[in-house]
Amino acid sequence: MSAANTRHRGAGSQEAAGSQEGAGPAGRAPRNRTADRAGPAGPGSGGIRAERLSALAQQHGALVALLLTVLIASLSFDSFAGAGNLENIAVSSAFLAIVALGMTFVIVSGGIDLSVGSVFALGGVLAAWGSRYGPVVALLLALSVCGTIGLINGLLIARARLAPFIVTLAAMLGARGLMLNITEEGTSTFLLAKDSVFAELGRGKLLGVGIPVWITLVLFVLGGLLLRRTRFGQHVYAVGGNEDAASLMGASVTRTKVSVYVLSGLLAGLAGALNAAWLASGVTILGQGMELEAISAVVIGGTLLSGGMGYVSGSLAGVLLLKVIQNVINQIGSLDSAYQQVVSGAFLIVVVVVQTWLGRRRKARLTSPG
Numbered sequence: 001m002s003a004a005n006t007r008h009r010g011a012g013s014q015e016a017a018g019s020q021e022g023a024g025p026a027g028r029a030p031r032n033r034t035a036d037r038a039g040p041a042g043p044g045s046g047g048i049r050a051e052r053l054s055a056l057a058q059q060h061g062a063l064v065a066l067l068l069t070v071l072i073a074s075l076s077f078d079s080f081a082g083a084g085n086l087e088n089i090a091v092s093s094a095f096l097a098i099v100a101l102g103m104t105f106v107i108v109s110g111g112i113d114l115s116v117g118s119v120f121a122l123g124g125v126l127a128a129w130g131s132r133y134g135p136v137v138a139l140l141l142a143l144s145v146c147g148t149i150g151l152i153n154g155l156l157i158a159r160a161r162l163a164p165f166i167v168t169l170a171a172m173l174g175a176r177g178l179m180l181n182i183t184e185e186g187t188s189t190f191l192l193a194k195d196s197v198f199a200e201l202g203r204g205k206l207l208g209v210g211i212p213v214w215i216t217l218v219l220f221v222l223g224g225l226l227l228r229r230t231r232f233g234q235h236v237y238a239v240g241g242n243e244d245a246a247s248l249m250g251a252s253v254t255r256t257k258v259s260v261y262v263l264s265g266l267l268a269g270l271a272g273a274l275n276a277a278w279l280a281s282g283v284t285i286l287g288q289g290m291e292l293e294a295i296s297a298v299v300i301g302g303t304l305l306s307g308g309m310g311y312v313s314g315s316l317a318g319v320l321l322l323k324v325i326q327n328v329i330n331q332i333g334s335l336d337s338a339y340q341q342v343v344s345g346a347f348l349i350v351v352v353v354v355q356t357w358l359g360r361r362r363k364a365r366l367t368s369p370g
Contacts, residue, residue: 060302060317065321070324073327073328085327089324094213095271096293097320098219099116099268101220102265107303110243114291116290118173118176119149119171120268120272122178123142123269124283126138127198128276131196135198139198142270143266158254158255180284183284186284189281191280192276192280198277200277201215202274202279212274236260237309239257239307242308272286293344296322297315298318300321301315301317301318
């Protein structure tokens, strides 16, 4: 191996380690033995402490903001902490959370998926249409079509090397067009029998909690394990951090990229199917702007838009934070619903600024000779 290649591999390994710090399975900050020997008062110890604090702020910032918002809202509005209101927040958050879970994998890998809103709507319409043949057909139809859209996105991005923004934008338009074609330009709405088995997936309860909430929690546990505790998850982090370094370490960049887009399509289709079961119909106007909500929630949850670092738990906290803010604005009553978008946009700007600042500090520490 040439000296140039050796330097390339070393740099890539260093960047991959930095990108996974606090996020991946081996996400502990590397110990600075020289600083440890210098004692707690040494400059090295302060650098490690600052590194850990910045990592904690990035990973758990959304959760802290969520808890503070819930506390203030509970003290300000008598009806906010009621069981019915909290259940509405949880159920309405479940569908966006499932979409955001798939988006987390995509963004961590360094990509973006603008098609999830249209795929969500398409999945709901397909599931509602297929429910006349039973719940299995309804779910399989939505998952197979939406997963295929994700597969096409992944192949065009990974193999044809097209820009994710353009590919998924085209998929967004294509999925929306297919949905309108199925519903005759939106004039036909497929209804579900409210006492059907499939409708029970969206409207039923288990231990007093809506079934969609339980499904979401299970999916997030599995998604967290997949991203943090498996070789595939390590490859997702590595590809998002540096594709060349990921290739050198033996990761299949193409397979990883295709897989995350398939996963995003499947989860968006599943969320749409569950939403159709909850509403007992396949509503054609849903999903508009959902891709931006999902991206906002993921970024607010601590995932870097540039890829290489992200947290499944943070994405869930980001979704809940957005939904709680929307609920608080509704509780106020005197504010127009447009304020929801203003507040969400302000949150997103603040988070991106903080992420950029933390990322630059971390990069400066990693590349500093000392």
